[in-house]
Amino acid sequence: MSEGKGDRFARAGEFLARRRWWVVILWLLVAGALGAFAGKAQTTLQGAGFDVEGSESQAVAQLLDREFHDSTATSAVVVYTSDGPVTDPAFAKKAAAVDERLRRVPGVAEVRGYATSGNPELVSRDRHTALSTVVLSGGQSAAQNAIPNLRERIADAGIDVKITGFPAVQYDTYQLSQDDLTKTEAITFPVVAVFLLIFFRTVVSALVPLLLGGIAVATATGVLGLLGAQFPISVFALNIGSLIGLGLAIDFCLIMVRRVREERAAGRTASRAVTAMLTTSGRSVLFSGLTLLLSMVLVTVVFRDMMIVRSITFGVALVSAIGLAGAMTLVPALLYLLGDRIERLRVMPAPKPKAPNSGVWYRLSMSVTRRPTGWLLLSVLLLGVLSLPTLHMEFVGANTGALPSSTGSAVGAREVESAFTKNALTPIKITIRSRDRNGAFTPDFLTALRTTTDTLARDPRTEQVASLSTMLGKLPDGAFAKLRKDSFDGAPAARSAPVARLVNLHSRADTATITVVPKAEMYDREHLDYVTDLREHVLPELTGLRGYDVQVGGDAASFVDFETSLYGRFPIVAAVITLAILALLLLFFRSLLLPLKAVVTSVLPLVAAYGALVWVFQDGHGEGVLGFTSQGRLSVITPMIVFTILFALSTDYEVFLLSRVRENFERTGDTERSVALGLQQTAGLITAAAMILIATFGSLAASSVETLKEIGIGLAIGVLLDATIVRLIIVPATMQLARGANWWLPKWLRPILPQLSHEGPSAPRRVDTPEPMESTA
Incomplete structure (x- = not known):
């Protein structure tokens, strides 16, 4: 065990060899303790998070919730439908009884319904549908958790009644995501187990990666469960993070176990094979894992004010960190313990050794490097064609369209849109606030309110407007401007309650609201542009509003804030991640060209994956196969999440391939043969790793939530393109064209960079190492 004493990885290996039992026991104790909280x-965990902390739309939502108990984020909508008129006394009596049941549910602050208030705006024009609004206290998370209790109270109502609204959509998304997690894990583990058996050919060696993956997922789930009780975390962190972490942990283990087998085939003892693995593949795994981890941490920090984005990236970072730590400690300890017993319980015969220049991957590489320009142009052209649909990419936010059509909140939303208007549940909300107490009842304020209301009503983009001005529309302008708060103090509830929904009558009486229902559907560009126009032009240009705090909110405004914030920061995030990856690869390869080439080749499959997502989901070509109804748009978070994960994964494959190429180049000095040998040595491994990741990501296609489908399919397509077109064709072609420039590093930079290359102390090895998967190639 004295070999490699000057190398940190070798010294770490010797330490793990001496403490192998302690390492294994410690990991089992930690995993058991944290896994108990899974x-x-x-x-x-929560079901949504598509808002931006501190944004204008969030400020409006908080103001409406605090002053009016009227935030869509914390208000459920009860939908009553009948073949006859809902105003029929018998039906109205049953509806009133349901409203009363709902009032007694813990967490319900108020119930406003037609059956009890007589508000005609809560009844559809055909009188077959009526609404009640259930105001929930305690914030979005509490509102979401109240939905099961509300639905339980209406189960035996004796009339057709459903619950929808934002809290219901949030709860249904959460519940479906939980069910999807169970479903996808039930698909993933058996499929991955089969892949591992085919690759390793023995049960014991296949169990090591599964053990690491299971420990990583269980531990991360327990940590998320503990943190979720203290901080808002989206359930998507669990769905996406657990599967990505599972795939990565297995991939890391795959590379390390396979290298140990190579070292044993080269004549090393079992313990020295593990030490040699740590100084070579272990180093590559560490740098690859740190690349992904750094990317996730950067995105989490930059988007810390966007709950769903930071939740997903934090979840991936967490499970990746646990998987990486396990790969660098638990896996070597297990391999030291198992020794040659890792070859037990063989299910397939071992492959016969082959000469290094006889494998299919070697021949493919030689074919590419003989005509590098032609192969490169053909590959780039193919990826370019796949990328074309990206040019018409459109986005959609959280809505019932991402859920199965039979989901309770989706059914209720369709009934409301059909009976009332398309945007009845998602209007634009405008708040006008005075600095003075009772400032909403001054002539200037009321005149400005009427002028604003009339201006919005005349706008051709508006379908309906509601405010104190429209409620008292019969009052002449002069009489309306003379309204006083004391006119409503002590008035019967039937007279003051409608006013209190439009002006914060019972607190400072300093704020009025205007509700605007646009004609265009919520995610149509006309609707979104209307929000922007209101903020930037229409309202600021009304002179009567100067001196008042005017803000625009509502679901469409929340989406505009989210999209603008997300993709306004996207170039910065992309640049920072790119620079961080370039720096890590520069340290690893001690080359200027290879890091630049790695970044460029990582972008190509990413953009092609975007194009495929647009074609499959936005254009709807995958509806029948994947079981969804296209919304004509992609989820707004899909491109960002796919970029962050796929970009880092592509760099991982580059590290695994080029570290072997460099080993061969340092031994032979021949770029063409070194690339061919490197591809022969790693293509089977990269293919197996990619197949496992494709299986884990692809399992999200079985999800009921369309956003999860998009992310899973996007990652699977990206990995497929990267492991085939990029690694097998573009990388060999570009390296052959660059030749000696691949390894160039300015002399002045060499002493500055620390020596962190892939190469560790190593005894001579044969190049013609048998590949576990070669016989299946």
Whole structure:
């Protein structure tokens, strides 16, 4: 065990060899302790998070919730439907009884319904549908958790009644995501187990990656469950993070176990083979894992004010960090313990050794490097064609369209849109606030309110407007401007309650609201542009509003804020991640060209994956196969999440391939043969790793939530393109064209960079190492 004492990885290996039992026991204790809290994730995580902390739309939502109990984020909508008129006394009596049941549910602050208030705006024109609004206290998470209790109270109502609204959509998304997690894990583990058996050919060696993956997922789930009780975390962190972490942990283990087998085939003892693995593949795994981890941490920090984005990237970072730590400690300890017993319980015969220049991957590489320009142009052209649909990419936010059509909140939303208007549940909300107490009842304020209301009503983009001005529309302008708050103090509830929904009558009486229902559907560009126009032109240009705090909110405004914030920062995030990856690869390869080439070749499959997503989901060509109804748009978070994960994964494959190419180049000095040998040595491994990731990502296609489908399919397509077109064709072609420039580093930079290359102390090895998957190639 004295070999490699000057190398840190070798010294770490010797330490792990001496403490192998302690390492294994410690990991099992930690995983057991934290995994015991995995069940908490089922109750502490949330279902949405498509808002921006501190944004204008969030400020409006908080103001409406605080002053009017009227925030869509914390108000459920009860939908009553009948073949006859809902105003029929018998039906109205049953509806009133349901409203009364709902009032007694813990967490319900108020119930406003037609059956009890007589508000005609809550009844559809055909009188077959009526609405009640259930105001929930305690914030979005509490509102979401109240939905099961509300639905339980209406189960035996004796009339057709459903619950929808934002809290219901949030709860249904959460519940479906939880069910999807169970479903996808049930698909993933058996499929991955089969892949591992085919690749390793023995049960014991296949169990090591599964053990690491299971420990990583269980531990991360427990941590998320604990943190979810203290901080808002989206359930998507669990769905996406657990599967990505599972795939990565297995991939890391795959590379390390396979290298140990190579070292044993080269004549090393079992313990020295593990040490040699740590100084070579272990180093590559560490740098690859740090690349992904750094990318996730950067995105989490930059988007810390956007709950769903930071949740997903934090979840991926967490499970990746645990998987990487396990790969660098638990896996070597297990390999030291198992020794040659890792070859036990063989299910397939071992492959016969082959000469290094006889494998299919070697021949493919030689074919590419003989005509590098032609192969490169053909590959780039193919990826370019796949990328073309990206040019008409459109986005959509959280809505019932991403859920199965039979989901309760989706059914209720369709009934409301059909009976009332398309945007009845998602209007634009405008708040006008005075600095003075009772400032909403001054002539200037009321005149400005009427002028603004009339201006919005005349706008051709508006379908309906509601405010104190429209409620008292019969009052002449002069009489309306003379309204006083004391006119409503002590008035019967039937007279003051409608006013209190439009002016914060019972607190400072300093704020009025205007509700605007646009004609265009919520995610149509006309609707979104209307929000922007209101903020930037229409309202600022009304002179009567100067001196008042005017803000525009509502679901469409929340989406505009989210999209603008997300993609306004996207170039900065992309640049920072790119620079961080370039720096890490520069340290690893001690080359200027290879890091630049790695970044460029990582972008190509990413953009092609975007094009495929647009074609499959936005254009709807995958509806029948994947079981969804296209919304004509992609989820607004899909491109960002796919970029962050796929960009880092592509760099991982580059590290695994080029570290072998460099080993061969340092031994032979021949670029063409070194690339061919490197491809022969790693293509089977990269293919197996890619197949496992494609299986884990692809399992999200079985999800009921369309956003999860998009992210899973996008990642699977990206990995497929990267592991085939990029690694097998573009990388060999570009390296052959660059030749000696691949390894060039300015002399002045060499002493500055620390020596962190892939190469560790190593005894001579044969190049013609048998590949576990070669016989299946």
